[in-house]
Amino acid sequence: MAQILPWHSIRQRDGKVYHDDDQCPVAKDIDQKYRRTGHRCRQRCRACAKLREAAQQSTRQAQLTPL
Secondary structure, three states: EEEEEEEEEHHHHHHOEEEEEEHHHHHHHOOHHHEOOOOOOOOOOOHHHHHHHHHHHHHHHHOOOOO
């Protein structure tokens, strides 16, 4: 997972969400020509949110695991 600058789609069918993860399967289906920089006061995409949560959990787990 890599955090990227937030962006949103200008197409209505893509929903009123923004994306900020380069591994998001929903974001990968949106053509570059419909992407605009920024979140425009939209909610984070559910898939991006789940990816971030998973990454944070693995980071926490690594910090708690003794060497």
